[in-house]
Amino acid sequence: SIFSELNNLQNISMSDDYSAICGITEQELLSQMQPDIERIAQANNETYEEACRHLKRQYDGYHFSKICEDIYNPFSLFNAFSQRDYKSFWFSTGTPTFLIEMLQRMDFSLTLLEKMEVKDEDFDKATEVITDPIPVLYQSGYLTIKGYEPLFRTYTLGYPNEEVKIGFIETLIPSYLNQPTRESNFYVVSFVRDLMKGDIEQCLLRTRSFFSSIPYDLENNQEKHYQTIFYLLFRLMGQYVDVEVKNAIGRADVVIKMPDAIYVFEFKVDGTPEEALAQINSKQYAIPYEVEHRKVVKVGVNFDSTTRTLGQWKIEYS
Incomplete structure (x- = not known):
């Protein structure tokens, strides 16, 4: 094949060694951003510890491999520090309408998004003809890895945090309720x-x-x-x-x-x-x-x- 050399590429998408490459770890947050945490705590009349818990609940929770530190969404985290408020910043970037249309067309049960079990091969299904919304929801950040079962080699997926869960539900409501x-x-x-x-x-x-x-x-x-x-x-x-x-x-x-x-x-x-x-x-x-x-x-x-x-x-x- 003229593309034979591409077969030698290493896919690091779900490698433990690279799982924290695209976000902020908790250790990085606490060691490098203490002044920012103190400012947002003061602005919201919270203690430092309360602000840490608030940030974790709102923006933490991403995992991209079997063994992965909790990853904070950097876009939302930096906006929260800038505005000193715990808003849903990620959804200001927009939600593709095709995701909502896909869920409705497939009559997918939304309750399953809380705790969905998948196998390795489910992450990389072709998106040209979508027959399962889960890979798209994972790849677009609405779902993340919440657990791994070595015996059966299965992953448990769920919403990463409150920002994503509440924001996604608010996005779905107009379509389901008119x-x-x-x-x-x-x-x-x-x-x-x-x-x-x-x-x-x-x-x-x-x-x-x-x-x-x-x-x-x-x-x-x-x-x-x-x-x-x-x-x-x-x-x-x-x-x-x-x-x-x-x-x-x-x-x-x-x-x-x-x-x-x-x-x-x-x-x-x-x-x-x-x-x-x-x-x-x-x-x-x-x-x-x-x-x-x-x-x-x-x-x-x-x-x-x-x-x-x-x-x-x-x-x-x-």
């Missing part, structure tokens, strides 16, 4: 405020209103589509409070942790709230949280596929 991200964010903030006041009834009424506001002319009215909307909604809440969204068997659909209470939600499509509560109790979804010395509130909710919004619900305090 409404501006601003309106969805308004609902999310209101949900969280309701829960902070312990007003679960108002939170559920607001959720019903939220789903009622989604246009009826959406092409996809399947149950999976509404599960995706639930996922997007509660994941957006995660930027304000601790939220766990189901991505494995044996867990409640949603768990929201507030300072004084933990809310365990189970949703049933065209079922009854009693059935949902019975599942919470029979599967013991709330047991892990009862040792945290906060009141546990179990919420069983029926989702009515005919009206495409919440039907009845039932609340149980313990």
Whole structure:
């Protein structure tokens, strides 16, 4: 072949020796950028340690090989230091619309992005004819390596950090809901405020209103589509409070942790709230949280596929 010499090139894309070449390691951050950390901490009324944790949660988390230090996104990190604010800078560079169209066209379950297992060969699939969104999402930085299992030679992928996770979800919302991200964010903030006041009834009424506001002319009215909307909604809440969204068997659909209470939600499509509560109790979804010395509130909710919004619900305090 006239290109035979190219076969001798060494691909270093996933080499441990080069895994930190394109970012900022934590050691580099703490040893070389201490004055910057001190300034952003002072600007946000934080301690030095709090600022370090904030930066890590927002911009850290990239891994490009089996054994790789945590890598910070340099573009976002330097912008945060320059503006002394923890904004989502990476998404100001733009999100290709073909990514969103690809996810919708392939009917890909967004919940899988939290914990996706892949093999070595999955990283280098040809992009001329895309049949799997995972390689593209990895190569474009929306997913990164979160773990490696030597026995099966499998990698676990996930969002690198909060900046990417929240920014990506906010980008997806207009396409899945046919409404501006601003309106969805308004609902999310209101949900969280309701829960902070312990007003679960108002939170559920607001959720019903939220789903009622989604246009009826959406092409996809399947149950999976509404599960995706639930996922997007509660994941957006995660930027304000601790939220766990189901991505494995044996867990409640949603768990929201507030300072004084933990809310365990189970949703049933065209079922009854009693059935949902019975599942919470029979599967013991709330047991892990009862040792945290906060009141546990179990919420069983029926989702009515005919009206495409919440039907009845039932609340149980313990």
